[in-house]
Amino acid sequence: MAKEAKTNAMRILDRSKVSYEVLTYECEEFIDGMHMAEATGAPVDQSYKTIVTRGKSGQCYVLVIPIAEEIDLKKAAKVVGEKTVEMVHVKELLALTGYVRGGCSPIGMKKQFPTILDSSAEQYDRIYISGGRVGLSLCVAPADILKVSRGSFGQIVR
Numbered sequence: 001m002a003k004e005a006k007t008n009a010m011r012i013l014d015r016s017k018v019s020y021e022v023l024t025y026e027c028e029e030f031i032d033g034m035h036m037a038e039a040t041g042a043p044v045d046q047s048y049k050t051i052v053t054r055g056k057s058g059q060c061y062v063l064v065i066p067i068a069e070e071i072d073l074k075k076a077a078k079v080v081g082e083k084t085v086e087m088v089h090v091k092e093l094l095a096l097t098g099y100v101r102g103g104c105s106p107i108g109m110k111k112q113f114p115t116i117l118d119s120s121a122e123q124y125d126r127i128y129i130s131g132g133r134v135g136l137s138l139c140v141a142p143a144d145i146l147k148v149s150r151g152s153f154g155q156i157v158r
Helices: 008-015 033-040 073-080 090-097 119-123 142-149
Strands: 021-024 048-055 060-066 085-087 115-118 127-133 136-140 152-154
Touching (some): 048 090, 048 127, 060 119, 073 085, 073 152, 115 119, 119 142, 119 152, 142 152
Parallel strands (some): 060 115, 115 152
Antiparallel strands (some): 048 060, 048 085
């Protein structure tokens, strides 16, 4: 059997000597996080999605929130020190991050953007995030995600 190609996220975790678990699932195109959790058997509470936003200043921010929650743009703006933030349009995602919708990992984007992991992740030893490709998830310790993304925790959900 052929060895699976590593994504940028996996290479960065390897280089940083961070342990992680790889989960794959069959998927031809974007599915939401709830379907990903169902397909992999990952606990919904520990499964997180990545949202890329842009502040009024033009700076982009990576926000990582539980899949069953909605981003609170006002809270997120306050946490990152912006007047407002809005979600980046899906058409901009690939050029901006190197990732497609449904495969956007907070680790290994084309450029290192300020990253905020919702503080709900602090209660877990490990959480599930996109691995950098549709059909691939990674199980990683929240502290390790913050270490490699140089991110921080913040309350950013409703």
